[in-house]
Amino acid sequence: MSFTFSTFVQQIINGLSLGSVYALIAVGYSLVYSILLFSNFAHGGFLVVGGYACYYLLTQWGYSVPFSMLGALLASGLTAVVTERLAYKPIRERTPITLYLLIASMGVNIIIENLFVVTVGGRIRALPRSTFPTGVFNLWEGITISSSDVLSLVTAVIFLSLLQLFLSRTRWGLAIRAAACDIKTAGLMGVNVTFLISLVFFVAGVLAAVGGVFLSVRYSLYPQLGNITTKAFVAAVIGGLGSLPGAVAGSLILGLAEMLTAGFISSQMRDLVVYSLLVIMLLISPAGFFGKKISEKI
Amino acid sequence: MLELVNIDMAFGGVKALDHMSFKISDGSITGIIGPNGAGKTTIFNVITGVYSPTAGKIFLNGRDITPLKAYQINRLGIARTFQNLRLFTRSSVLENVMTAAQNHYINSYRENFLGSIQPAVKPDPKINYGFFDALLHLGRWRNSERTLKLNSLELLARVGLADRADQAAGTLPYGMQRRLEIARALALSPEILLLDEPAAGMNPEEVFELNNLITGIHKDFKLTILVIEHHMDLIMNICPHVICLNFGEKIAEGSGSEIQNNPEVLAAYLGTGEEEI
Amino acid sequence: MKRNIFLIIIGIALAFWPLGGYQEGIIILTCINCIAAMGVSILTGFTGIFTLGHAAYMALGAYTTAILTVRYGVHYIPAIIAGGFMAVLIAWLIGIPTLKLTGDYYAIASIGLGEAIRLIIENWQSLTRGSRGFPGIDPYTTRFTAVIIFIMLAIFTFNMLESNIGRELKASRDDIIAASLLGFNTPRTRMKALLISAFYCGISGALLGGYMSFIQPSMFDMMKSTELTAIVVFGGLGSMSGTILGSAAITLIMEYFRDISQYRMLIYGVLLVVIMVFRPEGLMGSRELWDFLKFGGKKNNA
Numbered sequence: 001m002s003f004t005f006s007t008f009v010q011q012i013i014n015g016l017s018l019g020s021v022y023a024l025i026a027v028g029y030s031l032v033y034s035i036l037l038f039s040n041f042a043h044g045g046f047l048v049v050g051g052y053a054c055y056y057l058l059t060q061w062g063y064s065v066p067f068s069m070l071g072a073l074l075a076s077g078l079t080a081v082v083t084e085r086l087a088y089k090p091i092r093e094r095t096p097i098t099l100y101l102l103i104a105s106m107g108v109n110i111i112i113e114n115l116f117v118v119t120v121g122g123r124i125r126a127l128p129r130s131t132f133p134t135g136v137f138n139l140w141e142g143i144t145i146s147s148s149d150v151l152s153l154v155t156a157v158i159f160l161s162l163l164q165l166f167l168s169r170t171r172w173g174l175a176i177r178a179a180a181c182d183i184k185t186a187g188l189m190g191v192n193v194t195f196l197i198s199l200v201f202f203v204a205g206v207l208a209a210v211g212g213v214f215l216s217v218r219y220s221l222y223p224q225l226g227n228i229t230t231k232a233f234v235a236a237v238i239g240g241l242g243s244l245p246g247a248v249a250g251s252l253i254l255g256l257a258e259m260l261t262a263g264f265i266s267s268q269m270r271d272l273v274v275y276s277l278l279v280i281m282l283l284i285s286p287a288g289f290f291g292k293k294i295s296e297k298i
Numbered sequence: 299m300l301e302l303v304n305i306d307m308a309f310g311g312v313k314a315l316d317h318m319s320f321k322i323s324d325g326s327i328t329g330i331i332g333p334n335g336a337g338k339t340t341i342f343n344v345i346t347g348v349y350s351p352t353a354g355k356i357f358l359n360g361r362d363i364t365p366l367k368a369y370q371i372n373r374l375g376i377a378r379t380f381q382n383l384r385l386f387t388r389s390s391v392l393e394n395v396m397t398a399a400q401n402h403y404i405n406s407y408r409e410n411f412l413g414s415i416q417p418a419v420k421p422d423p424k425i426n427y428g429f430f431d432a433l434l435h436l437g438r439w440r441n442s443e444r445t446l447k448l449n450s451l452e453l454l455a456r457v458g459l460a461d462r463a464d465q466a467a468g469t470l471p472y473g474m475q476r477r478l479e480i481a482r483a484l485a486l487s488p489e490i491l492l493l494d495e496p497a498a499g500m501n502p503e504e505v506f507e508l509n510n511l512i513t514g515i516h517k518d519f520k521l522t523i524l525v526i527e528h529h530m531d532l533i534m535n536i537c538p539h540v541i542c543l544n545f546g547e548k549i550a551e552g553s554g555s556e557i558q559n560n561p562e563v564l565a566a567y568l569g570t571g572e573e574e575i
Numbered sequence: 576m577k578r579n580i581f582l583i584i585i586g587i588a589l590a591f592w593p594l595g596g597y598q599e600g601i602i603i604l605t606c607i608n609c610i611a612a613m614g615v616s617i618l619t620g621f622t623g624i625f626t627l628g629h630a631a632y633m634a635l636g637a638y639t640t641a642i643l644t645v646r647y648g649v650h651y652i653p654a655i656i657a658g659g660f661m662a663v664l665i666a667w668l669i670g671i672p673t674l675k676l677t678g679d680y681y682a683i684a685s686i687g688l689g690e691a692i693r694l695i696i697e698n699w700q701s702l703t704r705g706s707r708g709f710p711g712i713d714p715y716t717t718r719f720t721a722v723i724i725f726i727m728l729a730i731f732t733f734n735m736l737e738s739n740i741g742r743e744l745k746a747s748r749d750d751i752i753a754a755s756l757l758g759f760n761t762p763r764t765r766m767k768a769l770l771i772s773a774f775y776c777g778i779s780g781a782l783l784g785g786y787m788s789f790i791q792p793s794m795f796d797m798m799k800s801t802e803l804t805a806i807v808v809f810g811g812l813g814s815m816s817g818t819i820l821g822s823a824a825i826t827l828i829m830e831y832f833r834d835i836s837q838y839r840m841l842i843y844g845v846l847l848v849v850i851m852v853f854r855p856e857g858l859m860g861s862r863e864l865w866d867f868l869k870f871g872g873k874k875n876n877a
Contacts, residue, residue: 039683090852098679099625100855103808106801107847114841230686230797237683272694278687283672286680346756372758384753386746388813388861397742401758432738433731435576439738486758 004264010143011263012256017149019255020156021218024211025232026239026247027163028204034180034242035200038098039233042083042105043208044226045112050076050209051216051225052116055127072213073206080205081198083108089194109226116223125221127213152214159210160248163203167244172199180242231258231271234278240288249289253277299324300345300376300490300522305354307340307546314340315351316546322490327516327523329537331530331557333566336543338526339381342492346378347371358490373403373419377488379479381495381526387468391459391478394467395450399485400425425449450485456518457481457511473504477511484519491515493525497532505532512536534558542566578865579730586726590719599718600786601830606725607716607782608806609822613732614775615803616810616818621736622768623748624674625682627800628689629776632662634696634795636777637784638703641712651715655724655781662777663770665692670769674762677751689800697792708791709784716785724782728775732815735771744768745813776803802843809850811857816864821857 025047032040053075057068087108091100116122135147167173175196179186187193211232215225231254239250254274261273281288300322307315314337322328330338343349345356347368355364363371377398386394402425408418425446427438454460457477462470467478476496483491496512497505513536516523527533533540534554542550542557544566550557557563589602611633618624636658643654673684697706735741746754747764755761784790802825810821828846832839850857 037679039679087848087852091855095855097855099682099808100851102682103801103805104848104851106805107844107851110840110844111848114837114844118837118841234687268698272691272698275687275691275694279673279684279691282676282680282684282687286676348752348756367760368755369758369760372756378756380753384750386749386753388749389742389745393742393745397746398757400739400742403758427739429740432735432740435579435734435738443738482757 006141006143007263008260011259013143013145013149015256015259016252017145017152017255018259019235019252020153021211021214022232022235022251022255023248024156024159024207024214025229026236026251027160027244028207028211029229029233029236030239030242030244030247031176031200031204031207033236034244035176035183035197036088036092036098036101037242038101038105039241040105040204041102041229041233042080042108042112043204043233044229045109046076046080046083046205046208046226047212047215047229048112048116048223048226049079050205050212051221052120053209054213055125055216055221058128069213072209076209076212077202077205079112080201080208084198084201089197113223113226122223125216127216127221148214148217152218155210155214159207163207163244166203172196176200231274234274237278238281238288240290243288243290246288246290299357299359300524301357302341302345303355303357305341305344305356306352307337307344307349308352314546315344318354318543318546318548320541320548320551322522322524324489324522325520326539327512327525327537329533329540329554330524330526330543331528331533331540332543335545336566337546338543339494340546341543342378342494342524342526345371345492346376372486373401375405375487375489376492377483377486377490378492379476379483379494379496381498383475383479385467385475385478385482387466389467390464391454391467391470392447392450392463394478395453395481395485396446398482399446399450399453402485402487453481453484454478456484456515458507473500476500477508480511480515484515487519488521490522490524493523493527495526495528497527497529505529508532509535578733582726582729582733586722589726590722601827603716603718603721603782603786604830605823605826606721607779607786608826609819610725610728610782611776611779611803612806612810612818612822613728613815614772614779616807616815617732617736617744617775618768618772619804619807620810620812620814620818621741621748622744622765624765624768625679625804626685626772627682627797627804628685628687628692629772629803630795630797630799631689631692632666632773632776633780633783633799634693634790634792635662635665636780637790637795638696638709638780639777640781641709641784641790642702644713644715645709645711651713651785655715655778655785658781659774659777662773662780666769666773667766670766674765674769685800686797690797693792693795703792706792708789710789712784712788712790714785714788716782721782721786724778728778729819736815740767748813805847805850808855809857811859811861813861814857814859814863817857817859817862820859820864824858 025043028043029040050072054068054072057063057071058065063071087104088101091104136144138144167177175186175191176199179191179193179196183193212225215228232251235250235254236247237250238253239246239248254277257273257277258270261270303319305315305318306313318341330341332338340349344351347366347370351364355362357363358374358376363374386397389397402422403419404422406418406420407415410416425442427442431439451460451463454463457480459474459478459481462474467475470478480493480496493512497508500508509532512523512525515521525537538553540552540554540557541548542560542563549562549566550560611629615626615629618626639661640654640658643649643657644651669688673681673688676684696703703709743759743764746757746759747761751761754764780795806822806825807818809825810817810819829839829843832842
């Protein structure tokens with residue numbers, strides 16, 4: 001009994017840690033969705049760019065950890081902006097059907113993934129262990145928490161708070177929130193929509209890079225790492241696409257569900273539980289926990 | 299006969315219809331007027347099953363149709379047009395009408411599991427064919443499609459669109475699109491036809507033609523017609539009976555001249571100050 | 576009628592033209608891809624229901640047929656048909672609750688459903704041998720079988736689209752509320768489209784198993800589902816001839832780059848983006864091949 005209880009607590013800790021990484025990524029999905037109403041599957045690609053940028057800055061060029069992190073954030077953010085300008089903007093301007101954006105974003109994801117396969121190879125890499133704290137703390141009766149867990153939790157909280165501050169306190173943050181309600185009206189009110197969308201993609205890319213670095217520390221770095229973001233996407237849907245608190249809540253729920261499944265049923269069932277949760281949530285309430293419902297006038 | 303009894307329709311806290319009751323007798327033309335937001339289109343949406351009313355009942359020839367779904371109500375013989383056109387814009391004009399015409403249902407009877415005879419509808423055998431006829435283009439497909447096409451072309455000729463049959467519906471001028479919607483509704487061979495602002499966006503000449511078209515089809519197809527309209531000329535010309543709504547309530551009912559001289563009706567219109575009367 | 580004769584002539588040419596083994600393989604693969612794409616086209620192009628999970632129905636068809644032929648020694652023709660109907664059965668069970676979702680929500684749900692089906696197949700080790708794959712399938716998908724089934728299904732598809740059911744699907748695609756007010760039982764319409772498309776994908780998967788002699792859950796992942804929808808968009812939503820041409824084109828392009836395999840996926844990704852950016856209406860728009868012949872390309876289908 002005590003064993004199951006300690007497993008339970010352990011898996012809660014692991015789940016929260018995983019959930020916090022999902023949250024960083026899911027918020028990016030939701031942010032883009034709230035403005036452009038499409039699911040940007042290139043998000044996984046942005047994350048991989050961040051991971052590789054950090055890896056090369058650290059190992060090849062020998063920069064310090066903070067500088068490499070910063071470089072990774074910039075690289076992802078810029079990739080996101082360039083993707084938006086080159087691929088999404090022409091489509092947006094031509095058609096209101098978001099499916100085209102969705103397919104294009106899948107294409108971008110495939111491009112980024114395979115650019116890395118072609119240039120640096122599909123080999124699995126690890127960020128140098130020494131650069132990040134690796135200690136494991138024994139909390140109580142075999143329940144442990146690793147430094148990387150603590151670090152990812154803390155970083156997620158910091159970055160999500162920064163995002164919240166940016167959205168609620170700055171002029172452009174307010175503009176983004178206004179655009180999320182009604183982008184056409186925001187444009188008519190004098191907001192530079194093109195710049196605003198670029199900014200949203202930049203922010204989403206930055207958050208993806210943070211997630212990417214943590215995932216490469218936690219697991220390892222390889223071109224297909226971005227596929228993990230499908231789960232963050234599921235989290236964003238469960239929380240309600242377009243809602244930032246929803247994305248965070250959905251991520252924590254998903255992280256917990258995954259780890260509890262792994263602890264008490266079997267780790268092969270993790271993904272099955274994730275996708276079943278997605279479908280069940282959509283059936284109960286398509287708009288998730290926090291999303292807005294839209295109805296049509298006849 | 300169509301009868302609404304104490305219909306309430308609320309969206310959230312907003313009452314779009316409040317204790318709405320009226321009877322439409324067979325073969326009549328009834329006009330529904332009222333300021334914007336009075337609940338006119340909501341009445342059509344409730345009758346046709348787009349919304350199910352919060353309270354109250356709707357009877358068609360004595361049968362309670364309130365719980366039925368939109369397509370079931372339609373098959374019982376109620377067809378409508380839309381205030382904001384809802385044509386299949388990418389399909390051809392002919393295809394629009396054929397799409398409706400293939401759904402012609404005829405009244406029939408069905409024995410339920412207790413052995414009692416119930417009124418029901420069944421597909422018109424002259425135009426109906428099954429899945430495998432469709433897959434293999436067998437003889438039944440050929441005959442039914444020919445009948446469908448001829449019937450539809452006839453209807454298009456009736457509304458003056460015969461020469462436009464192969465054009466994409468979305469490329470028709472506005473007034474023609476309105477007439478195509480009427481043709482499409484007629485293709486269902488309804489008993490009751492609901493027209494939602496059929497003259498919106500038409501010039502006076504077109505309104506005059508529409509006037510003749512409505513009275514013409516009313517006679518030729520033995521229809522009961524309900525028409526929502528802002529053009530008071532049209533309403534006064536074709537509707538012997540008029541219902542006036544305001545804020546979801548029926549404020550007056552009677553002949554055209556009665557309505558025009560009703561003080562409540564005048565107040566409703568003057569109060570908003572936007573409508574032409 | 577002319578069109579069906581044309582299709583039969585193409586079929587005879589594809590089936591009997593003397594070719595080497597490599598070209599034969601490409602023809603079989605093209606037919607298999609076209610069948611699945613036609614299925615998705617019926618659902619996405621003609622009914623307006625976007626799916627990102629139809630590879631799962633291919634998996635169901637492939638595994639059903641493989642298990643029936645290998646484990647139970649069933650002849651491959653009834654086994655292929657059973658594969659199609661297994662996909663239909665599961666699609667029906669799934670469709671009852673999920674088809675009420677509209678727009679993006681159904682597409683998202685279909686990702687979940689597709690992955691869930693794949694994961695169930697992967698975890699049902701005793702029946703499917705899990706992620707290691709299912710080997711030793713009789714190579715029953717000859718060029719002749721693949722071409723015959725493809726041409727037959729293509730004729731059925733075109734016939735169906737030019738009949739009451741085609742108009743029913745298009746009506747619910749273009750305006751589902753208008754469709755229900757014209758007497759269509761629209762939930763049933765959507766279900767019909769899903770079942771038909773699942774059948775096609777099931778057959779396609781069954782043929783794929785017989786062609787490869789080996790199937791694996793990872794062959795039917797979200798990538799494959801996306802590919803099917805992308806092909807339909809590439810061909811032109813609402814154009815069945817576009818779907819077939821697009822599917823054949825993508826299959827051929829991918830085969831052409833097989834030698835430089837590490838660039839293959841890169842090219843595929845670039846292709847997706849370029850098509851979406853420069854020609855989102857696809858190869859054909861919503862027109863069919865013969866519309867160009869009849870009206871000299873002037874028919875206005877805006």
